[in-house]
Ligand SMILES: Nc1nc2c(ncn2[C@@H]2O[C@H](COP(=O)(O)OP(=O)(O)OP(=O)(O)O)[C@@H](O)[C@H]2O)c(=O)[nH]1
């Protein structure tokens with residue numbers, strides 16, 4: 124990938140959320156692998172260019188698509204499983220093939236916000252599959268692994284890719300995962316903060332293993348997207364940076 128610099132902050136206009144009437148029906152099933160280009164199964168993952176957030180039958184007022192991106196092994200799948208099921212996938216690392224998705228409905232200030240979360244494969248060979256999904260994403264969580272310097276160094280390349288394929292107004296957050304592995308840490312918190320500041324990105328350190336800041340990351344995204352979609356002049360403007368600064372916890376404060 125090239126190492127082109129990108130503009131240092133994203134725009135702030137509202138993404139067009141899918142505002143759908145609350146539905147009643149069965150919950151979405153297990154995540155499955157998308158097959159771009161083929162016909163979407165009923166209630167299955169939407170295909171690139173054919174956005175649909177109506178499947179799954181959850182109760183919700185507004186729905187958004189969130190994508191997890193970053194190098195292979197940084198913990199994208201574990202972050203999603205922690206958020207969705209409150210569990211940690213220990214043991215053998217099973218690399219994601221193509222793309223999976225899961226839905227979760229959050230209560231954000233009295234409104235049901237459905238996040239359809241796309242878990243992408245970090246491996247280079249699946250990159251073209253991932254590209255097709257960027258344009259429909261309302262938000263991106265970009266992860267690196269604090270125990271893997273290369274995954275941090277590659278963030279700039281990911282930002283270049285995001286600039287190329289995602290919407291200009293996509294909500295973007297940088298996450299440094301695996302902070303529970305203090306002994307193996309090679310990327311300092313300050314380095315993550317510095318990079319995030321350089322690009323005007325909200326930033327947090329997380330641990331999918333311990334659950335540190337995982338709910339917070341998704342909740343912050345949901346709040347930001349909801350706020351942008353409401354466009355209510357009476358509502359106080361939600362400040363994503365301030366929110367995660369206030370609510371975010373440091374690794375040192377959390378015991379296993
Ligand atoms: N210590 C620690 N290990 C983690 C954490 N998150 C993930 N891991 C481990 O890191 C490895 C990779 O995790 P995955 O979530 O599968 O990584 P991924 O980013 O989805 O990788 P790809 O699917 O290949 O893109 C697994 O062995 C996980 O158990 C964490 O917060 N702390």
Ligand SMILES: [Mg+2]
Pocket residue numbers: 199200201217218219242243244245
């Ligand atoms: Mg994965």
